[in-house]
Amino acid sequence: MVAMLVERGNMKWDTPISSILPSFDHWDESVRNKSNVIHFLAHKSGLAPKNDVWNIEFGQTTMDRSHAMPTINTLDKLSNLGEKFQYNNWGYAIADEIITTLSGQFSWGTALKMSIFEPLGMSRTITSSKSDLDNRAEPYQALSNHTPHRLEPRPQFEDGKIMQGAVGVQSCVRDLLIYYKALLSGLEYQTEHNTTCSPDNPLVQVPTLLQAHSKMPELPSSNENSYALGWARTELPAPLGSIGLNPTYVPNMPLVGEGLREPKLCFWHQGSNMCSLHFVALLPDTSTAVVVLSNGLANNDVSDWIGQLLLQTILDVPEPVDYLKLAKISAQNSNARWPKMISDLTQKRTAGTITPLPPSSYVGQFYNKIKTFHIEVQHEDSQLQLCFQGNHQFWYDMEHYEDDIFTWVITRDENAKRGRFPVTWPDFYKIKFQRGDGGRIDGLIWQHDGHSPDGEAFFRSVREPTLSASHET
Known part of the structure; x- marks a missing residue:
């Protein structure tokens, strides 16, 4: 949607955010005056992520949408603007503010529906927790014994809420395959014809969306590992999953595509939030998309493991990874982190400190x-x-x-x-x-x-x- 605003001449990719949003008033002068939308969509703003204050119990948002910009304006600075990759969801809160502002009378969700979902025929993609669609997934959390626990009420990530631009879209595999097909065909046509739009395709500026804009952690090999706008770019063979939870549960992530004769570019991403885990991978040279959606927050990043398993099957690699073994290890290690946390608190406690007040x-x-x-x-x-x-x-x-x-x-x-x-x-x-x-x-x-x-x-x-x-x- 931001790319459409650029295509229409409403803004440029390097337009300072402060000239679009007067409410963008970060305490650091460089961030305030020089940052543009690419800095935030490519996660190189240098600002702290501050993720655990905008949603609480049952995925309920903690603040009004009007509180997004004041919160962003106070985010701690971890590195200089544009210096390094640091994942930060608040950049997509900025994007939804830009979309709402420059789309005129439309809300963020309405702009997406009119400009993308309806033209592509994505009939089961919504931006509201309330819907008359049938067969909707219910939200679950996994307990430590691996059984699912259903949550009620449904998480309220949607149009009109804070952080809508990061987590506000609900969809299904069918609709996402339609979207990713349009994205890949837009990349192919616009690259081949050196243009920013394609016939009968609402997605524009796709080569800019999918080109490298910041460097992700360097790989042991010389393969590319970078971040575009909303997409990671990695040349296989390489480990994937660094945007998700599994790297915190296993000592080392496996190589995807080990044994491939030559590097293969893969666009990929993950999502993890209350009651949901997602994985998508795109192989542009074969117009292949792998989409895994789950309606539960599991004991590991299960969508990541399944997605990588499907990806290695499609690639027909000679040295396949045992993902079932990794799933069991990561689930066990995930559960073990809770008693370890309590043990660490006990061990680091200082004895003989002052008596607390009444x-x-x-x-x-x-x-x-x-x-x-x-x-x-x-x-x-x-x-x-x-x-x-x-x-x-x-x-x-x-x-x-x-x-x-x-x-x-x-x-x-x-x-x-x-x-x-x-x-x-x-x-x-x-x-x-x-x-x-x-x-x-x-x-x-x-x-x-x-x-x-x-x-x-x-x-x-x-x-x-x-x-x-x-x-x-």
Whole structure:
């Protein structure tokens, strides 16, 4: 859709985002003045991903869509603009803001429907959690014994919600094969004819969409491993799956296509969110597409393993990988991460620290500096508890850890039944209260983003909060 806006002359690929979106006001001057849409769609903005604050229990979004830009404006800077690849979903929140702004009266979902879905005949592709379509997949989370647990209500990722541009489309294999066929045919025609459009094909600027824009981690071989706009580009044989969860569950990812006589370019991508895992791979030289969709968040990245298995079968490689063995190992290691996390917390605990204040001293509502997210702490039945964004349906028991630090650890199955994304780094479950003048608790630190080791500061509210979008707040 962004490519269509470029084709229509509404913008250029190198147009500064700040000239399209006045609300884009990042605190870093270089990011604020020089970044364009390619920086964000190719994941080279250099900004922290901050993924675990925009959705909570059952995949419910935590913020209003209007809070996207204020959040983006405060993202930590991990590297210089354009310097390196760092996956960041907020770039696609920026894209949906651009689409909504430049499409005039249309919403993001309506623009996609009118410009892409309907012209291609993608009749079962929607951007709403509410639909009269039959035979829709229900959402599940896998428990530690590998049984599926159905979640209700359905996750609310859709048009009109925050992060819609990253996770707001629901589709099926049939429709996606139609889309990928149009993409591959657009690439072939537009490359061969040195043009930006194709007859009877709504997809434009396809060579730009699929060309390399940033370097992904270097491979042991000399094969290409780069990122386009919404697509990874890797020459096989090579390991795939780095955008998904499996690399955290196995020591080394397998080589896909080992034994091929010559390198073969593969476009691929993955998706993992509440109750869903996805994999797609495209082989442009044979116009081949592999699509795997699952309606559950499993004990491993199952769609990735199945997709790679299908891919190696199509390639008829002489040295096939045993993906069933890898699936079993990764599921076992995934479950083992939860008790290890608790063990790590116990081992790193410092004995003999200060005695915490009376429980009532920690009670209150603690807001981030732009007032878009808050943590509420209560003292109920002799127990400190916290909840997120005022969701009183889900309280988490807090246990004293050391000094003014408390933990809120839950089991893997409790996490699954509450419809939360699985996070297993120990500091995520620590709340570090801060003492101000007179020793009173006036804030807390929560490290919800593993890329920002200092965590995010939340300040105790003394009055009704008001939203501020300014980077100077």
